[in-house]
Amino acid sequence: xxxxxxxxxxxxxxxxxxxxxxxxxxxxVASRGLPEALLVRNALWFCRRRWVIIGILLAFGxxxxxxxxxxxxxxxxxxxxxxxxxxxxxxxxxxxxWHARRLAAGKGGAGARSNLWAQIVxxxxxxxxxxxxxxxxxxxxxFAYLLHIVLACIFFSRPASLVVLxxxxxxxxxxxxxxxxxxxxxxxxxxxDVLRRQLLDRPRLLATNVISAQAMWLxxxxxxxxLSAMVRARDDELAExxxxxxxxxxxxxxxxxxxxHELKAPFASIDANVQLLLKGHCGDLPDExxxxxxxxxxxxxxxxxxIQEMLQLANLRSASDQPPPPARLDLADVxxxxxxxxxxxxxxxxxxxxxxxxxxxxxxxxxxxxxxxxNVLANAVAYSEPGGRVRATCSPLPEGGARVTVRDDGIGIxxxxxxxxxxxxxxxxxxxxHNRESSxxxxxxxRHVAREGGVRVAVTSRPGAGTTFDMHFPPRPPMGREARP
Amino acid sequence: xxxxxxxDDDADFAGAAAKVLQAAGHDVRMELDTAAALARMEQAxxxxxxxxxxxxxxxxxxxxxxxxxxxxxxxxxxxxxxxLTAINVKFPLGFGSxxxxxxxxxxxxxxxxxxxxxxxxxxxxxxxxxx
Numbered sequence: 001x002x003x004x005x006x007x008x009x010x011x012x013x014x015x016x017x018x019x020x021x022x023x024x025x026x027x028x029v030a031s032r033g034l035p036e037a038l039l040v041r042n043a044l045w046f047c048r049r050r051w052v053i054i055g056i057l058l059a060f061g062x063x064x065x066x067x068x069x070x071x072x073x074x075x076x077x078x079x080x081x082x083x084x085x086x087x088x089x090x091x092x093x094x095x096x097x098w099h100a101r102r103l104a105a106g107k108g109g110a111g112a113r114s115n116l117w118a119q120i121v122x123x124x125x126x127x128x129x130x131x132x133x134x135x136x137x138x139x140x141x142x143f144a145y146l147l148h149i150v151l152a153c154i155f156f157s158r159p160a161s162l163v164v165l166x167x168x169x170x171x172x173x174x175x176x177x178x179x180x181x182x183x184x185x186x187x188x189x190x191x192x193d194v195l196r197r198q199l200l201d202r203p204r205l206l207a208t209n210v211i212s213a214q215a216m217w218l219x220x221x222x223x224x225x226x227l228s229a230m231v232r233a234r235d236d237e238l239a240e241x242x243x244x245x246x247x248x249x250x251x252x253x254x255x256x257x258x259x260x261h262e263l264k265a266p267f268a269s270i271d272a273n274v275q276l277l278l279k280g281h282c283g284d285l286p287d288e289x290x291x292x293x294x295x296x297x298x299x300x301x302x303x304x305x306x307i308q309e310m311l312q313l314a315n316l317r318s319a320s321d322q323p324p325p326p327a328r329l330d331l332a333d334v335x336x337x338x339x340x341x342x343x344x345x346x347x348x349x350x351x352x353x354x355x356x357x358x359x360x361x362x363x364x365x366x367x368x369x370x371x372x373x374x375n376v377l378a379n380a381v382a383y384s385e386p387g388g389r390v391r392a393t394c395s396p397l398p399e400g401g402a403r404v405t406v407r408d409d410g411i412g413i414x415x416x417x418x419x420x421x422x423x424x425x426x427x428x429x430x431x432x433x434h435n436r437e438s439s440x441x442x443x444x445x446x447r448h449v450a451r452e453g454g455v456r457v458a459v460t461s462r463p464g465a466g467t468t469f470d471m472h473f474p475p476r477p478p479m480g481r482e483a484r485p
Numbered sequence: 486x487x488x489x490x491x492x493d494d495d496a497d498f499a500g501a502a503a504k505v506l507q508a509a510g511h512d513v514r515m516e517l518d519t520a521a522a523l524a525r526m527e528q529a530x531x532x533x534x535x536x537x538x539x540x541x542x543x544x545x546x547x548x549x550x551x552x553x554x555x556x557x558x559x560x561x562x563x564x565x566x567x568x569l570t571a572i573n574v575k576f577p578l579g580f581g582s583x584x585x586x587x588x589x590x591x592x593x594x595x596x597x598x599x600x601x602x603x604x605x606x607x608x609x610x611x612x613x614x615x616x
Contacts, residue, residue, distance in 0.1 A: 254544065261539045265495055268598035272501035275602045281504055304599065 039112035042155055043100040046119050050093045057086035076191035081133045085126060092122050116155050120148050120164055128171040135188025136175050137206070138195040142213055145172060146220055153224040161228075165221045169214045176210050256315050260308065267304035271297060302437050309441040312371060313424070316448040326453075326477050331360040331369065331402040335394045338374045346381045346390070353381070356393045360402030363476040364453050372449040375442035376406050376469045382435045383467070384410035400475030409466035410434075418459060422447040430463070454478045487532035487613050489513045492522040492550065493569065494540050498598070502535065505602045506609060518542075519550040526554070530561055533612055535605075536592070538570040551592050565612045567605075568595040 061082030063069055070077055096119050103112050127144055134141040145168040152164035179186040180200055188196055199206045274297045276282055278290060285293070335357055346353050380390045391407045411434050413421060420426045425440040450457050454474045461467040489511045493499040496517060503513040514531065516522035519540060526534070534554075538547035547568060554561040593612055596605060 257544060258539075261544075264598065265498070268600065269495050269497040269501070271599035272498050272602060276501050276504055279505075279602065281508055301599065 036112050039116060039155065040100060040103045043096065043112055043115045043119065044104065046116065046151070047093055047097040047100060050089060050096075050119075050123075054086045054089050054093065057082045057089070061086065070189075071191065074191050075189045077189040078133060078187070081129070085130060089126060092119075092126075113156075120152055120155075121167065123148055124164075124168055124171055128175050131172065132175050132179070132184070133187055133189075135190055135196065136172070136179060136186075137199045137209065138188055138190060138193075142172055146217060149217055149221050150224045153221065153228045158225045158229055161221065161225050165217060168217065172214070173210060176206070180206060256311060260311050263307045263311070264304055267300050267307075270300045271304075274300070298437075302439075305437075306439040306441070309439050309445065313441055313445055313448065316368070316371075316445065316452070326363050326365050328361065328363050329366055329369075331362050331364075331404065331473060332357045332394050334366065334369050335373055335377075335392060335404060338370060338377050339392060341374065342377055342381055345378075349381070349384070350387045351381055351384050352387075352389045354389065354391045356391075356395075358395045360394055360396040360404075360473075361475075362402050362473050364473065365477075368449045368453060369473075372446050372453075372455065372471075373404065373406075375446050376471070379442060380406050380408040380410070380467070380469075382438065383431060384408045397472065397475075402473045404471045404473065405468060406471075407466065407468040412463040412465050412467055413459070413461040414463050415461075418461060421459070452477075486510045486512060487609075488529070489533050489535065489609065490516060490522060490526065490531040491535045492516045492519060492547070493535075493537040494518065495537070498600075502600070502602065502605060505606055509606050509610075511609070519546045523550060523553065526561055526564070530564055533565045533567065533609060535567045535569060535609070538568060566592040567608055567612060568592040569598055569600060570595065 060077070061079065064077045064079045064082070096115060099111065099115050103115065124145070127148070131141050131144070136142060149161065149165050149168055152161040155161075156164070178184045180203070186193075186196055186200060190196075199209060274293050277285060278293050278297070335355075339353060339355060343353070377390070377392060380392075384390060388409050391405075393405045394402060396402055411430050413428060414430070417428045421428070422443045424444040426443075427438060427440045431438065446457065449455070450471075454477055456472040458470040459467065460470070489506055491499045491502055491506075491513060493502075493515075494517050496515070499515045499517070503515055506513050514525065516525060522534075536547050536551060538545065540546035543549065547570075551566050551568065553559070554564060554566065556562070594608055596608060
């Protein structure tokens, strides 16, 4: 229940209209990172990929124990460091994965970004060790830094990925400087160290080599971060468009509900007050007044039904691009519910309704199927002669889906008019003479629902002998609509 | 004779329904919004509540009031509720008798507007009858 209102003054300011379009590619969206849930998924993905690297290091370390294997291609790798690095990475990875799984389970708060930062920084440090032992100058191993630079472009904002680039440059430059200064003995996998010594002995060449490699990293960072920002901006646009679409659907449903209520409620009031007069609650009325009130009541009820049908049709039309989700249901239940609803009017006119209903599971939108079957059955009763007979059957089809037939022995429809009966507001002269209450929208609603739900409807009729509606319902609606469980 | 309360924002409809039920010998109170209805009910619980679904401030205020009455420990938990709605079963808020359960829609019965006043009177009599 809402809180009772108080007499204190309140202030409310209407929010400024959002004139923001769906663009903004170069705007703030480009500098935003990914949402937390996606970062957690990325952190776990990163951990899975690291096991592959650990496997490669273990294989490399293991194979180095095979005599002569690497010597054949001119390599002479240290046997120990790949195994040590693999062990360190395995420990790191276990910790990162444990933390990321806690985050995925919602136990670790908003720590995905920290997890990814820790993974990248730790990897860069470990990679620098690998670069040192593989050969920081004479091999292409320094380009392995690009992997983390590009991943940072994907995971983080452009400024953050630039920090990763800076860190990679600093670590690599530091590694080379330490080797060049002799603080650490230069080493590598190549058996011949001529190339390494030549570079170390020529500082300008060494600097050019290191700087040109890092300049290339900078170019790759620029392109990757730019592309990533564009993709992210597009994702944001799609997410925003999706949010607006969902909101608009909610608003439309709300609007339809409120409109229906606002239009129908006055008729309920008119009807109730006419009943008061007709039933003598306000005193006796002359016969003529009773007759006039009867006409008022009949017209107001007809108008209420017409308004409802117009709204239903409008709702069906506007919902065509985004129909309600279908659900699994038994068509027999829907047919039975429609027949129950129709029972009072059939009894009133002395029309016998025979039914032969068997369970027929289908996937569909229940409200729509009710509209379709309700209208077909209502027509069968409405266009039967008093004392007539309406027969309804429902059965499952061997190939899946269901068949519903509705047969009456009423006034029938001339053959030349059959193609028009599903048109909006179309009514045959015979139908108008027989039943003045119809809006001419019932079968238009049937057509819309049938088209949306892939229902085949065949009508057979003979004037004076009756009409048969034969409907084949597919086991599931046309492609692109998921069923609710 | 029973004490009935009609909670409906449409005074014309509520007045007509009240007149018929008064003619049947019941004492009928009318409330046009759910907050006022709840306040009056808590002072003097009625024998039966006839409740509309949609109110100007809230499309589901009738549901909310019904759930509030049925909450655990409420002195109104046993008061029968007959719900009225102008929304046809074919619309998204539509519900059928199979939907009347203690959790989703805690009411005892419902009628669709426009209401046949004789049917309303019969429902009320049936709901007030001892089980």
